[in-house]
Amino acid sequence: MSPIKCQFGYPPVLFLEQEAEVEVPVAENLIQHCNQKWIRARGILLASTQKAETKVNQERRKGPTLQPGQQVWLSTHDLPLRMESRNCLDKNHFKLSVKAKLSTDLRSNSIFQTTRTSNSRPVHCREVKKCFNYDLICENSGYEVRHYNSSTWIATNVTSFFMEFASYEGFTKLFQYIQGKNEEGKKINMAAPVLLKIPESERIMEMKNYTVHFLLPEAYQENPPTPTDPDVYFIEFPKMYVFVKSFGGSLLTWNSKFYSSRLKAELNKADQSFISDYYYGTGYNRPKTLFDQHNEVWYVAEGTPECSTLVPELTA
Structure with a gap:
């Protein structure tokens, strides 16, 4: 039995004069039909590619202005470079840093200052317009040290056996607030990340007490509309240094515990001072995003942290 008969239920037509006998289209008609389908599909793919390219170009920001002879640090930490080697760590992407000597006027308090633009937008914050910007102080192969300015958040507390249930319930209450469940009935744009205090x-x-936080956009940092839900309240975050470890996938109990334990061990080994009673799990993606997710765990530093090394380690 031929493949055409298995697929379409009739034998192939070998000669044009046989078409009337079997009352089926010739192979050429089938090829033309498939070709038309491919032309339409290709047009859709090209239009989708152009739309994605236009969106990415809109989000590009102008690079810093550098002077001849100026020394800077270069890093591919934020680029998900995919490798074929099985020896690559951290899910097929690696960090590469180029060492350059800094002049004395670029150093302060023994903390290595990177050349990233002050209060810059996180490159992994791609799905919303407003993000919690930070200064990257330094990094090594295990974690980053960031500085955040003071900020206002909307928050709610949830008690649950499971972090996932608490996160969903808290997210729903806060999402209702930004969708207009406030005294002024104002809709507020979503900002990132969503913060979960664990x-x-x-x-x-x-049973554990969790706190879910939504960042208020800059326009509502001073006078946000009052929530109508008594369980929703405002909270002020002071200026703070945080230790950060990033990972992919969804923010779940097992991986947040795993990465927070690794981060805690690395901080203890480096003799860093931090608040150990709780940590934050952060998510930068919409609930419907299934791929290329970015999550983090944070420990808040006590005082001004010292970077363990001035030269980020090369990992591959």
């Missing part, structure tokens, strides 16, 4: 605990099956 208490430190060795036990898994126990």
